Every structure is written in structure tokens, then in C-alpha cells.
Amino acid sequence: MRHRLALIQLILAVWLLFPLIQGCSNDLPSPEEQIRQLIVAGEQAVESRSISAVQAQLSDQYADTAGHQKRTLARLLAGYFISHQSIHLLTQVGAVNLIGEDQAEVTVFVAVAGQPINAPSDFLSLRANLLRFDLTLSKETSQWLVRSARWRKADMSDFLE
Structure with missing residues (x-):
């Protein structure tokens, strides 16, 4: 009788806890959502002109096609932040390709201007620089x-796709 009561209690506990456990797993953001959050945080870090916030998003093994490493990229950004007192970005995430569980390739289109950018139609009047970043x-x-980045000029059509 005791075994039967223990078995019933176990079944009830699992039955009652299953929705809670399942609900917790659904609350975790997917890898793509985590990557999109990283892009948003990067946008905020640049707009707030925070070198430390940008560096926190770079791998210690960061290296790009221009030969920059994490430290040299931080120095370049510091110079850019000094010469541009007001930085406003409009980002658009293109493709997010997951490669296994711990690698991804992401394309991000970024419009950079000295005033807030509300929509792609503002690009011309604000003389925004349009860039395409291919991130690993x-x-x-x-x-x-x-971990690495390549960038080049983008076209307005890239933002309209």
C-alpha cells in the first residue's frame, strides 16, 4: 500500500510540475532571439558612445578582415566617438544563420547619422551612411x-528588402 501511495504522489508531482518545467523552458530566448538582443545592445552601446559596452560584446579572439583586433577596434571607436558627439543608428537584421550550437553568421544593415533616424525615408535628408556588416x-x-566582422557600404535597397 505504501508503494502505491508513493507512486501516486510521484505521478501527481510530475503531472503538477510538468507545466511549470515546460513553461520555464519556453521563457528562455532562442539562439536567434539572443543574437537579435546582442544586436540591439550593440546599437545602444554605440549610440551611448560606450567603449566598454561595445568591448563587452566582442570576443577576446576578435579579428576582422582589416586586421583589427579587439583592442585596436576599441581605439578606432574611441576616435570615432570623439569626432562624432551625436550618433544615431537604425539597424535592420538580415539573415541569421546558426552553425551548430555555438556559431552563427549574421548580416546587419546599419544607417548612421548625427540625428535620430525614424525610417529609411530619412536617409537622404539626414545624409546617413549606409553600411552592411557580416558578422561571425x-x-x-x-x-x-x-568574433569577426566584415563591412562595406550598403544601398538604400538593402533596407527595403
């Missing part, structure tokens, strides 16, 4: 970080 991300210590 890696998941390190349970967070996504930028």
Missing part, C-alpha cells in the same frame, strides 16, 4: 559575442 558570432561562456 560565437557562443562563449553562455553568451553570444562577435
Whole structure:
């Protein structure tokens, strides 16, 4: 009788806890959502002109096609922040391609201007610089970080796709 009561209690506990456990797993953002959050945080870091916030999103192994590493990229950004007192970005995430569980390739289109950008129609009047970033991300210590980047000028049509 005791075994039967223990078995019933176990079944009830699992039955009652299953929705709670399932609900918790649904609350975790997917890898793509985590990557999109990284992009938003990067946009905020640049707009607030915070070198440390930008560096926190870069892998210690960061290296780009121009030969910059994490430290040299931070110095370049510091110079850019000094010469541009007001930085406003409009970002649009293109493709997010997951490569296994800990690698991703992401295309991000960024419009950069000295005044707020509300829509692609503002690009011409604000003389926004349009850029395309192809990022390689890696998941390190349970967070996504930028491991490498390539960038080039983008066209207005890239933002309208």
C-alpha cells in the first residue's frame, strides 16, 4: 500500500510540475532571439558612445578582415566617438544563420547619422551612411559575442528588402 501511495504522489508531482518545467523552458530566448538582443545592445552601446559596452560584446579572439583586433577596434571607436558627439543608428537584421550550437553568421544593415533616424525615408535628408556588416558570432561562456566582422557600404535597397 505504501508503494502505491508513493507512486501516486510521484505521478501527481510530475503531472503538477510538468507545466511549470515546460513553461520555464519556453521563457528562455532562442539562439536567434539572443543574437537579435546582442544586436540591439550593440546599437545602444554605440549610440551611448560606450567603449566598454561595445568591448563587452566582442570576443577576446576578435579579428576582422582589416586586421583589427579587439583592442585596436576599441581605439578606432574611441576616435570615432570623439569626432562624432551625436550618433544615431537604425539597424535592420538580415539573415541569421546558426552553425551548430555555438556559431552563427549574421548580416546587419546599419544607417548612421548625427540625428535620430525614424525610417529609411530619412536617409537622404539626414545624409546617413549606409553600411552592411557580416558578422561571425560565437557562443562563449553562455553568451553570444562577435568574433569577426566584415563591412562595406550598403544601398538604400538593402533596407527595403
